[in-house]
Amino acid sequence: MPSTSPRLALPYLQPAQAQKHVTHNEALQLLDAVVQLRIQDFDLTLPPSDVLPGDVIAIGAGAQGDWAGQDGRLALWDGTGWQFIAPAEGWLAWDAATRALRVLSGGVWLPCVPALQNLPGLGVGTASDEVNRLAVASEATLLTHAGAGHQLKVNKAAASDTASLLFQSGWTGHAEMGLAGGLDFALRVSDGTAWTEALRVSRASGVVTLPQGAVLDGPLAGAAVQASPTDATPGRLLTAGAYGLGGPLPAVGDATASLVPGLYAYDTAAGSSGGPAGVLRGALLHARRGASLGETQLLVVEAGSAPNVTPGQTHGRARTGGAWSAWTCGSVAQSDSGASGRVLRGQDGTQTCWHTLTTSATGETVWTFPQPFASAAGLVVTMGVGGATPAPLFPRHTAKGATSVALSVLDSAGARVSATLDVIAMGRWT
Structure with a gap:
């Protein structure tokens, strides 16, 4: 009959053995050490001084002192001395220092949960592959902040590569946005066969280009749109009714004043002045060649107060850096x-x-x-x-x-x- 058990090497009681309690207690002590195994520290080579009875330490390579020759074994302090236990492949132990579970594999105590760094792939609810190394099958994916904010980063190696978000249906791409083959932000769509670029934003100027045009079904508003029919802020979009385009003409006050180029309603009853003598109402066109350059005015009569002022009559005048010339009316009717x-x-x-x-x-x-x-x-x-x-x-x-x-x-x-x-x-x- 062997003297120890095959797995934990617990001492057996032998026939006719004297003081059997010693052997029995020794076996209990070993069981107390290795069942629900808890290791205080790993890879030590010298016995520590601050140990308590029952403490177990995993000895590292090159052990010295009382541990000399015990490399790779477990050292159990029984209160009076050290006992050494040879662990077997697959043993589990609780790492008291890091509060993690370890397993003995190939003579090395490894974390049961491997370090989540440089993983070859990770699948959540599905399997990852060589291309999609992170794969998630879920109704939704939440990425939230840890502090003030959160950024989702998509990086590429070279300008000619692609860093984008691809939207698919039935594993066929139908929309993509990001840096596709360049450094300008682009959005493109597909019918399942060919891709068409719908939007591009220049990285240098921020100018948005719509290669396929645009269809607007709602009103335009904001600082880039005219605030009134006579708003002449450079770069703003004209609206319907601007200077009478598609709407009533804005009223003009003194026609001799410096006006924004455009079409105006001339009506003396509403306070208009500076027009040709005898003209009560009409449409005034004011044009300017450029800043501080020549200006011209053309007034088409709607109604007049003199016999020689008739509807449809046209009067014109001009100025260059000075006063307006006299109104003239000599064109052929x-x-x-x-x-x-x-x-x-x-x-x-x-x-x-x-x-x-x-x-x-x-x-x-x-x-x-x-x-x-x-x-x-x-x-x-x-x-x-x-x-x-x-x-x-x-x-x-x-x-x-x-x-x-x-x-x-x-x-x-x-x-x-x-x-x-x-x-x-x-x-x-x-």
Whole structure:
């Protein structure tokens, strides 16, 4: 019969053994040491002085003194001396110093939970692989702060590499944002086959580019949008109604003041001033070539208080570094020609008609104007006989009206003759 047990080397009681209690107590002492094993310290080579009965220490390599030759064994202080126990592969022990569980593997006491550093992979609810070394299968993943805040960092090795967040459905990528193949932030989407870049933010300037354009279904607001229809802050977006674009024209006060370029409503009843004489209401266009450079104004009349100020009439003026020039109104309102001659109407209300005709020797020749005049009052008709005239001829007109005039050519005896006559009529059409 062997003298000790095969696993813990506990001493057996032998037949006819004297003082069996000694052997029995020795076995109990060993059981007390190794069952629910607790080790005070590891890898010591010299016996400590501050030990208590029952303390167990794992001896390290190169033991000295009372521990000489006991490398790798467990030293049990029984109160009077040291007992040495040879641990076996797989024994578990509580590390009293670090409050952790260890296991003996290959002669080394290792933590039962390995150090969570440089792990080859970690899977939570699923398996990791060579590419996805951290894999989590869960309804949600929470990353919270430990103090003031929290940052999620995605780093890449080179500028041409990718550091991004990829969003998939059925393991097919459909959206990605981050640094994809460059250092500008980009967002791109996919139909499952091809990728299309939707947004790019320049790392140098912060300027946002939308390569595919944008569709806005809501209103724009903020410091980058006009605060009022006449807000001319550089770089701000125009809104509907700005300077009358898509809305009512903003009112103008003194038209001679320094105005922001744009369209304005001119209304003397609402306090507008500085416009052409006789203009009550109209639309004012103010333009400027640049800072401290020339300015021009164009005013289209809606209503006036003078006979020569009519709706649709256009007045203009300009200035360069000084006072405004006088308002002018001389542009052509209508120019036309036909069988009864040619007509030219000016925006100032004047009208000129001219024609060449042949008079009759038997009666008056009536010329109907290409366009009627406002009235016969103030209408001036001038004539000249054309062609070779062997004798003096005298043109005359009668029955002058707003729409026509009767013409004839007389010889020296006062008789009507047939002759070529050039005639001009000037008056007002308004």
